[in-house]
Each structure stands twice: as structure tokens, then as C-alpha cells.
Amino acid sequence: MKKLLTTAAPHIVSPLKTNHIMLDVIIALMPVLIAGTIIFGIRALLVTAVSVVTCVLSEFLYRKAMKKRNTLGDLSAVVTGIILAFNMPAHLPLWATALTAAFAIIVLKELFGGLGFNPVNPAMGGRAVLRIFMVVMLGLPIYAQLNPGLTFDAVGTATPMVYQLAGDYEMVPSYWELFLGLRFGTIGETSKIALLIGGLYLMYKKVITWHIPVTYIASIFVFAFILGQDPLFNILAGGIFLGGFFMATDYATSPMTKTGKVVYAIGIALITMGIRVFGEFNDGIAFGIITMNLLVPFIEKLTKPKAFGVGMKEGAK
């Protein structure tokens, strides 16, 4: 008889693999990509393609150069590429798209050790860095560039939030237009219906739980109400759905405990609304998520579940 294996129990593992999860995320992102292409045209597809290809290539080349194992098979670079593109306007120059994508993968993901080790979501960090970079480059606050009367060829994006903030109410779309996504914005953030389909698919497939998206969206609603804003407009107008379903739920950068997820989501909502109402940027979500990403280790420590029967003197009869 051939030598028998004697490795320790358990001797079977679930058929679920990391790349199955990532594939589900990619599937969930497809309705959003379709909506983005319909709304913004074929260039939305092009930006997404450039972003994905750059992410995949950067990861491949970096790991090859560092003589590390090829990890493209886990599909996480593809996910980052798509989500990053969804945070960009369809008219962003392709060189800027590629640069941001390479930065997200190499600096924000691989330099920290790759999948699972990155302290901030690479797509989110990429968006924030792109925004700051653009502001610096143009030497102006980005929304000042966006004169609603002119054609939309600036490098930044304008969401309806901008018009709202600027008091330009004629440019503010209706709730229905907002829900369908018929407005300016980044490729993936506008169509709430598409994001909802994708998000519910992720919940149905148990890739994500309700804790982060539901808490986040509900908190935005409540905080907007408290701060005297239009709550419905606030959850529909910016990138709340994209952030809540697809970016705040990033495994690597969100808490693993259920209570932690709720605390984290409320935190993001607080920062998002704080920036929206009191800040200069229109990127409340990105900075909310990045800030809370960095607090995840502490949130996890504070919300560690109570182990079964630990710390009990008597049985609960």
C-alpha cells in the first residue's frame, strides 16, 4: 500500500474558494458597468478596461520583479480595477486612469504585502489620491472648474451634490433620475438601480452581510435628517450605494465582527455627512471609508464577540 496521509483534522474543506468570492463580486459589478456604459457611452467601458488591464499588469509585474507567487488567479486585481474605474469619470484621460490604477495596486496594495494586508481599500485610496492630485495640478478646488454651462471635459467629476452645495438647484435632477442614474458623476456611482441589483446579489450569495450597507445607508439618511438636509437626496445623489455595497464592504479593510461592521458603517456615515455639510470636498465617502479603514484594528479589538461560556461563574440555568 502507498504511504497514507496522516495530516490533522479536519480532513475535508468547503468547496468555496477565494476566487469564487471575487468572481461573485465581478458578477455583481456587471449591472453597474452596463448602466455606466449606457449613461456615459462607450468611453466608460474603455476607462474600465484600461483600469482593469493596468491593475492586472501592475500586480503581475510587481510580483514577478519581487519574485513573489503569482496571485492573479485570486481575481482581486480585476475587482480593484473595476471598482477603481467606477470611481472615475468616463472622460478621465486614459493616462490618468492607468497611473491611478498602477498606484492603487503597487503602492496601496502590494507594498503592504498584497491581498488581505492593505490597510486601506486600494480603489478608495486611488480615488482619493487622484482627486488630491488633480486639485493640486489644477491649482483650484475641483468643483470651481465645473461651470455647468460649459461642456463637461474637465478631469474631475461633478455629482449633483456639487450643484446642491453651490445652490444651483436647476441642475439638480429629480429623485427618479437619480435612482436611474441619469446624471453627471463617476462611471459606477450614478445608477442606484444597478448598484442595488449588484448589492442584493452579493447579499444573496452571502459574499457580504447586511451590516455594512444597510447601516451605512440608513445612517446617512438619519444624519442628513438631523442636519436639516434632504435625506432621500443625500442617499441617492452621491456615491453612497457604490461605497456602501462595494467599497466599505471590502474584506481586507472592514471589521470581521458583526458589531464592528455596524460601528464602522456608522463611522463612515458620520464622516461622509460631516464632509458633505461642513467640508470643502465633495468626496465625503472616500475620506469616510479611508479614515474608518485605518480604525478597523481598534474597532475589532473593542467588538470581539464574547466567547461561549467564558467569564461565567455559574451556568445560565
Next chain:
Amino acid sequence: MMFNLFKPFKTQVPHWKNTASKQTEILPVPEYVHLMLSQHIGAPCQPVVEVGDEVLVGQLVAKSEAFVSAPIHATVSGIIEAIDEQKIIIKSDGKQAIDPSIKPPTIETDEDFIQAVKTSGLVGLGGAGFPTFIKFNVKDKSQIDTLIINAAECEPFITSDAREIIENAADVLEGIRVLADFLQVEKSMIGIEDHNAEAINVLNTQISGNAAYKNIHIQILPPKYPQGAEKVLIESCTKRILPLGKLPSDVGVVVSNVSSIGFLGRYLKTGMPLVTRRLTLDGGAVKTPKNILAPIGTLVKDLVEFADGYQQPPAKILSGGPMMGMPLDSDEKPITKRSNAITIFSPVQAMEHEELECIRCARCVDACPMSLMPVSIDQNVRQNNLEALKTLDLNACIDCGLCSFACPSKRTLVQNIRVGKNMLREAEQGGKA
């Protein structure tokens, strides 16, 4: 559908109960049996026979003076062929002649009952192998109000407990009645997973037909591994949480495996000590999976031969099921009192999976029945971070392995929790020295 969206992710271990409807077959007497001197939790036994001695079925062959131990009896009639530090080998004469001194135990007092259970050599037949007489001998019987019979059988493949109920329900119920009487409990519960329709039916019929069994309740449990783990079962049946480091009797319950109880019922009638056991032989390498009643000490290869041999080369042989079973290094190893199953993997089933980086998906955290954070423990074990490990309640881990099963990156989580437990134990001992 809408409701389903909000349900948490549940890691579901497969059932694979291929042998659920297969009547137990009696193994023809094997030529040799190897009786391990340590086949229970506690002190190994010392032989009381010598090479060349003739022995009869049920005759005492090894015992220990230690408190935590269980005597071992000859499981075939024949001649002691060899004795070494680990085992006694008996060559069978094929007659299965029974020791004439065997008679039903006379039980008048509580001490008689405990002594009888001790003499029978009974240990937890669900796989734990803890000497049963110690479990039954609770300090203060007035504390106990519930007897829980563990028929959950949550491991994949294994159906031996379910077959015990279906084929020997009368013994099971009689065992419960006597034990409940001894413990003076009002209520007995049989915890069983809901997919065992046949066993549940048999129990229902027999309970409703006999007034003596009116205090026995069937507690139908959701099929969720590790439903049969003692702490989980107690909570499922009584909503009581067993505090870490405490015994079931501290929350008013005694838990016993259903096959152990069935044996108890038979033993009180016949006095025949524990010499055979029912086990499930299954796994991809086995040609005809089946339930077998075999003398304890039978070699695995004899079981396989009885099941028409291997259909694929064996790659891994487990005493027990695939979640918690003990790997054996060859099919020339014997079954013990603890072997509720022999699971033999084909090469495909035994395939090792490449370990990938943790993606922090938290499936292990959601899966852990003890609400631990396996991923954090694993990380700190790998980083040798003792201080962090001390805060992570490793001792609450019941070793069920659901974290490792659930992990999409195929990380060896429970395996590293075991390493972590050792690290903590060593640190504690080092600190004392």
C-alpha cells in the same frame, strides 16, 4: 428570498449519509483482533493474561487501577498470540465461546449501578471515549434535572448512531429509563438531527406505546455541524450555556451518547461487557459502504474486505469522520471502542489544498460555534504573539474544525489553534517553574 438576504452566512458541512438506510451487517469472526491497551480517555490498561492463555468472549484481559480508565475484555474466543506495550493480540478459534461467568449485573444500590457500568468497560461510544461510569457518578444528583441523549451524529458519513436507534430502539429506551431512574431526573431528551426521519419514527412509535417512556422527549435539531458537540447540544436542548471549565452537571444535565445508552440497556439485560461495536465504513475508497457490527480490535483491512475491498487506492484512513477523525497510518490498525466510523478517502478526497493568504472574509468568525476569532488566533500563533493569544480565549475551542472547513483560502486555522493552546500551556508551566 427577501428574508434570505438578511440571513447570516452559514457554513454547512455536507451530510453524505450514504449508509443511513443500510441494515447493520455482522462481520464474520476475524482471524485476529488487536486490543489496544489505551482505547479510552485516561490511563492505559495492564494485561491480566499471558501469551498462550485461552480466552473466552467477554473475559477480562486488561485493566487499570487508575481512577480514569476502563477495563478491556476479549472480543473473540481463542488464544493470546502476543502482547506488547500497546496491545494484546488474540488469535480467534472461530467459535465465539462466551465466558460462562457472564450474567446480568445485580443492582440494588447506586454503588452497584456505577460499579456495573465500570465493569462493563463502557466508554463514550460517540468517539470521545471517556469512561462512562465517571460521567454517571455525579456528585450531587439533586442538581441534575435533565438527561440528554446525544444522537445528533453531525459528522459526515457516519450513521452508526442512527442505526443503533432504528435497530435497537428498545435497548436505547430501556437504557434511558434506567439511567433517568438512577439520576432521578424528570426529563430525558434525545437530541437528534432532523434528517433522521426513520430513527425519529421508530422512537416516536415505541415511546407512545409504553407508559414507562412518557418522560422521554425527542428534541429534533437543525442539521448543523457541530450539533453533537456537548456544549452545543446542551444549549440546543436546554438553552443553557456551559461555562468554560465546568462540567455538564454544573448546569444540571448529564449527556450520554445514544450508542452508549443502547449498550447500557443490553448490558443490564445480559451482562455482556463491551466487546463489539457498530461502525460506519464509508469514504470514496470503499467499494460497498456499510454499517458493520464488528468485534473491537478488528483490523481495518478485514472490514474493507467485508465491504468488497477497495474501489480506489486508499489515501487516508480515519478512525471517525472527516471533520474530527484520527488518521491511521495503515489498514493493519485495529478499531477501538471509540471507532464510530472508519472513513477511507480516495486520492481525490485526500488531496491537499494550497494555502492562500487570508482575505479577512470572516467566514471562520461567523462559523465558530464558540464565538471565537479563529483568524486572529491563527495570525498571532504564526507571529508567536503570546500576549495577544492570552486575550483570545483559545481554551473555549472545542476542536470541531469548522473554521478550517469554512476558510476559502484553505488556511489551517484549527490546526494552529491547537498549536496556540500548546504555546499557552507551555508558557504557563514555564511561568510556574
